[in-house]
Amino acid sequence: MVEAEKQERIVFSRPKALTDTTTHYCPGCIHGIVHRLIAEAIDELGIQDRTIGIAPVGCSVLAYHYFDVDFAEAAHGRAPAMATGLKRVQPDKIVFTYQGDGDLAAIGTNEIIHAVNRGENITTFFINNAIYGMTGGQMAPTTLPGQVTTSTPFGRDVRAAGYPLRVCELMATLAGAAYVVRRTAINPREIRRLKKAIVTAFKVQMAGLGYSLVEVVSNCPTNWGMTPIESLEWLEKNMLPYYPLGDFKVAEGVENL
Ligand SMILES: Cc1ncc(C[n+]2csc(CCOP(=O)(O)OP(=O)(O)O)c2C)c(N)n1
Numbered sequence: 349m350v351e352a353e354k355q356e357r358i359v360f361s362r363p364k365a366l367t368d369t370t371t372h373y374c375p376g377c378i379h380g381i382v383h384r385l386i387a388e389a390i391d392e393l394g395i396q397d398r399t400i401g402i403a404p405v406g407c408s409v410l411a412y413h414y415f416d417v418d419f420a421e422a423a424h425g426r427a428p429a430m431a432t433g434l435k436r437v438q439p440d441k442i443v444f445t446y447q448g449d450g451d452l453a454a455i456g457t458n459e460i461i462h463a464v465n466r467g468e469n470i471t472t473f474f475i476n477n478a479i480y481g482m483t484g485g486q487m488a489p490t491t492l493p494g495q496v497t498t499s500t501p502f503g504r505d506v507r508a509a510g511y512p513l514r515v516c517e518l519m520a521t522l523a524g525a526a527y528v529v530r531r532t533a534i535n536p537r538e539i540r541r542l543k544k545a546i547v548t549a550f551k552v553q554m555a556g557l558g559y560s561l562v563e564v565v566s567n568c569p570t571n572w573g574m575t576p577i578e579s580l581e582w583l584e585k586n587m588l589p590y591y592p593l594g595d596f597k598v599a600e601g602v603e604n605l
């Protein structure tokens with residue numbers, strides 16, 4: 349018996365930086381995967397006791413229940429401003445915001461642009477599912493041309509609503525950005541690449557190099573009206589051509605981290 353116990357090896361367990369709470373996310377939603385990867389990164393870097401997260405409005409509004417680190421809650425789009433304040437008064441903390449596209453690229457566009465441009469030494473995880481998930485699937489700035497949403501029942505008409513905003517491409521032009529990359533989580537290979545980017549983003553902040561932003565091209569099976577599998581296929585076919593994966597800015601010094 350003792351021998352058998354000795355041979356047992358735990359190969360998979362809950363990261364320490366996640367609480368033992370069942371999340372409210374819909375089946376197949378990428379929010380849950382990203383939460384886990386951030387928590388794994390916090391564990392691996394040994395920063396659980398000095399990390400502060402900022403929750404947005406949107407489906408991830410309850411993120412403070414799920415991460416076992418200090419957390420604050422910001423009003424719609426204001427997470428980078430709150431993160432700026434927290435980091436400036438406690439520069440030894442690791443501060444990250446977690447924001448959807450409605451939160452970051454609609455009401456919060458001003459906040460994110462200026463925080464990145466100031467080169468605040470903070471990190472943003474930006475979850476782009478091309479839609480307002482929590483409030484019922486309305487058009488977001490990132491909604492694709494022709495995409496049907498509850499507020500664009502005939503598809504997004506770019507003549508009326510403008511063009512989808514490519515956040516990474518925009519942020520990469522700003523001098524204060526140190527690390528700006530786009531990833532996804534549609535299969536194990538992409539999940540591994542995303543995890544690496546999350547770790548790098550935290551390391552950029554730990555090294556004091558400036559703003560780090562990881563966009564995750566994500567899904568919303570519920571409001572897209574698809575099964576989880578269909579939503580991943582739709583994401584790959586329709587979202588990735590418009591939001592190509594890649595590194596948009598990797599400042600000097602980041603490669604060596
Ligand atoms: C100040 C403020 N304005 C508006 C809202 C309403 N609201 C809540 S969630 C949301 C959309 C969030 O969408 P997104 O950021 O894309 O996140 P998702 O739900 O898709 O994860 C809106 C408009 C709010 N909660 N607070």
Ligand code: SF4
Nearest residue numbers: 373374377407481568
């Ligand atoms: S509504 Fe969409 S974004 Fe929100 S938890 Fe469900 S699948 Fe995820």
